[in-house]
Amino acid sequence: xxxxxxxxxxxxxxxxxxxxxxxxxxxxxxxxxxxxxxxxxxxxxxxxxxxxxxxxxxxxxxxxxxxxxxxxxxxxxxxxxxxxxxxxxxxxxxxxxxxxxxxxxxxxxxxx
Amino acid sequence: xxxxxxxxxxxxxxxxxxxxxxxxxxxxxxxxxxxxxxxxxxxxxxxxxxxxxxxxxxxxxxxxxxxxxxxxxxxxxxxxxxxxxxxxxxxxxxxxxxxxxxxxxxxxxxxxxxxxxxxxxx
Numbered sequence: 001x002x003x004x005x006x007x008x009x010x011x012x013x014x015x016x017x018x019x020x021x022x023x024x025x026x027x028x029x030x031x032x033x034x035x036x037x038x039x040x041x042x043x044x045x046x047x048x049x050x051x052x053x054x055x056x057x058x059x060x061x062x063x064x065x066x067x068x069x070x071x072x073x074x075x076x077x078x079x080x081x082x083x084x085x086x087x088x089x090x091x092x093x094x095x096x097x098x099x100x101x102x103x104x105x106x107x108x109x110x111x112x
Numbered sequence: 113x114x115x116x117x118x119x120x121x122x123x124x125x126x127x128x129x130x131x132x133x134x135x136x137x138x139x140x141x142x143x144x145x146x147x148x149x150x151x152x153x154x155x156x157x158x159x160x161x162x163x164x165x166x167x168x169x170x171x172x173x174x175x176x177x178x179x180x181x182x183x184x185x186x187x188x189x190x191x192x193x194x195x196x197x198x199x200x201x202x203x204x205x206x207x208x209x210x211x212x213x214x215x216x217x218x219x220x221x222x223x224x225x226x227x228x229x230x231x232x233x234x
Contacts, residue, residue: 034217048213099174
């Protein structure tokens with residue numbers, strides 16, 4: 001059980017907008033620690049999608065956006081495409097565990 | 113460009129020690145701010161962070177695995193080595209090494225190796 005909670009799955013039709021939540025606590029996200037997001041396509045290594053809550057690395061489409069509020073963060077994907085079908089992970093700091101890095105449990109995005 | 117590649121045994125027996133090597137290029141672990149981490153992923157399960165080593169030899173470990181892990185670097189060879197003792201079948205996973213995005217805190221990982229699947233079985 002991760003200290004960062006994500007829904008196991010979300011789905012959406014092509015062209016739609018979906019959001020994936022990442023719920024933490026006052027000891028990690030709520031304490032002001034940044035949240036990062038990764039996309040993992042089937043059979044591949046994770047790819048950094050969003051860093052420091054809302055920043056996109058070079059090459060990541062602006063269809064992907066991140067936000068943070070209180071003890072939660074969210075990843076939004078607009079204009080959903082078939083190739084967006086993947087697992088998505090949030091990541092932050094786990095101060096309650098004294099862990100520099102903690103990942104959420106992951107969310108499987110299905111494009112209908 | 114930055115690349116990383118993991119190497120090591122694909123099969124280890126229970127109770128044995130696992131040694132994995134991450135060989136990288138495109139950056140130096142002697143440069144201020146640079147760090148390399150290890151993350152693993154059991155089949156069908158979530159990512160789990162294991163360890164991180166900084167350019168100044170600062171080492172960080174997952175608290176739940178710390179007693180079993182050692183991370184070291186060889187700057188001259190552009191390598192980072194992770195050892196994990198007392199391997200168990202539940203440690204079967206794909207092990208990744210990854211480059212820390214400079215300046216990110218908590219660390220984020222912007223470049224990843226392809227991963228290496230390690231199976232623990234007698």
